[in-house]
Amino acid sequence: MNDRIVAKRPAGTGDAGAREGVPAARPATEAPIPPTTEADQNAPHVRPGDRIFRGLATGSGIFIVVLIGAIGLFLLLQAIPSLALDQVSFLTSREWSTGDVNNMRFGILDLLLVTVVSSAFALLIAMPIALGIALFLTQYAPRKLSRPFAYVIDLLSAVPSIIYGLWGLLVLAPVLTPVGEWLTDVLGWFPLFAEGNVSIELGGTIFTAGVVLAVMILPIITAVSREVFDRTPPAHIEGAIALGATKWEVVRTTVLPFGKAGYVSASMLGLGRALGETIALMIILSATNAAFGWSLFDGGATFASKIALAAPEFNDPRSAGAYIAAGLVLFVLTFVVNAIARSIVAGHKEYE
């Protein structure tokens, strides 16, 4: 009886060694045991069920890896013919006209700048607030309330982005108008606050977009930071308390140093979200033909909003290819930002 089980287990769980705590399959120990006839009949060497299941699982893993490659590859394949037709430099031109396929002139400089500036502005607003919320939820909030409070913050991410967009343009923008006018009046000498190329009253500025984006990326930055802050070793915190530290000193000397890398990584993830946000920005940002002038009160379009605006009219593969090329740049951009975010955390074993 015992023999059969020993003979069977390595056969059935051929990869048990992959898991800790489960004895690894050792052909050496298996070999000397002559399989009984019963085992031969009931248990084939590798059970087909195991083989199929393992195949499916591994196949799915491979599928994910291939998928990311396929996204890049397909976008690239469709972008190349259009890039070949481009009459101006794709990377440094500010023009975007793809209507006439014989004279396509498109460059991403303005899109890139508007995307990066609006996301950076959003990050600037969201980072300190998210830090505060994460500290509040992990250190300050009453224990019983911290879970419901965290749930409330997560609700922010459950609101669809199109609703944020409509709210941002129709409700928030009129409220922000006086702030914007004050900023351009008083700080107008500073390029970021200069008079922009779209009307402040209509609200379709990078300023409005940035504030809405900040609200949208708050939950992700908070959630990831909160998780890291929660893992601060209690011994550190208790040590600080024992030394007579105030609450703030405890946070400053234990929680913040421990969670710094996680917080930076969380912010990068937030940046990735902001870069790719589509509909809210498509609704909020006013289109303009003027070039981006480094002001927060400019309008314009980000990669994503430009693509979304044109998407319903994708008919000619050549003009669609121009937008796909822009999409490819956005993909690469978010890929890099997310990869950096992950690599920051990957270096920290204590977070696991």
Add this chain to the structure above:
Amino acid sequence: MTTETADLNRLATPPTFQSVSTGRKIKNGIATGLVWLAFAVAIVPLVWVLYTVVQRGLPVVLDPDWWQKSLSGLLSRQQGGGVYHAIYGTLVQGIVCGLLSVPIGLFVAIYLVEYGGRSKLSRATTFMVDILTGVPSIVAALFVYTLWITTFGFGRSGFAVSLALVLLMVPVIVRTTEEMLKIVPDELREASYALGIPKWKTIVKIVIPTALSGILTGVMLALARVMGETAPVLVLAAYAPFINYNLFDGPMASLPLLMATERNNPTQAGFERIWGAAITLVLIITLFNLLATVISRWLAPKTK
């Protein structure tokens, strides 16, 4: 040298614990205030957005017609009609996406937890799932556009939207399932192996049922998330003001697409449709979130 009486009032040794200096107290107070303020600041937009949606949308959805009719045959300035065609589109696109995503996500998570170990492929998969989480929805939509529409030559349809949503949903399912599978105690697996039960059967009959409530909760939350996505429907589906039951052919409405379309309608009817659709979408998402909570309570492993 001082008088004896004064010495009597003084402690023989200085106190071990000294009171916190004013400067430190003030700093502590400021920090506490700022942290509470940060939380309050985050609540403002949430309440404000929800208030806007309810205040503008509620009167519209109280009309039973809203749930039973489509906008078929109505002019853009004609009030009335309903959005059941868009609700149908949103639900069907979401559910088909779920049907495609759950098996893929489940198997990827099983691979990562049960088979992958620390192999190269396993690490690559984890990394790619992370990257996929960050892929903007518009990029997912463009990818499906290049694959499904230009390469394979199919038309725009609800199914293409579902495919794009799969890209957004799979990483979420993988993440939650992975977490849930990891917390299944190894003792359960070992007990099963000890009884000579094959690995795949152990996973199917022991590991997954134990983690089921968490997995289903994750699926519901992921569904709620993808149903609000607008970018894929803009790129991959054409809007129709009438009902279209066929997921594979023809224009098909969905709530986000209806909102994006009616945005260009400046009349009162357009206003009502946008905010009515907004509150409908929020209600559907809330419903799925509630469902997630119910499932997690109902199916949670019974512990003594």
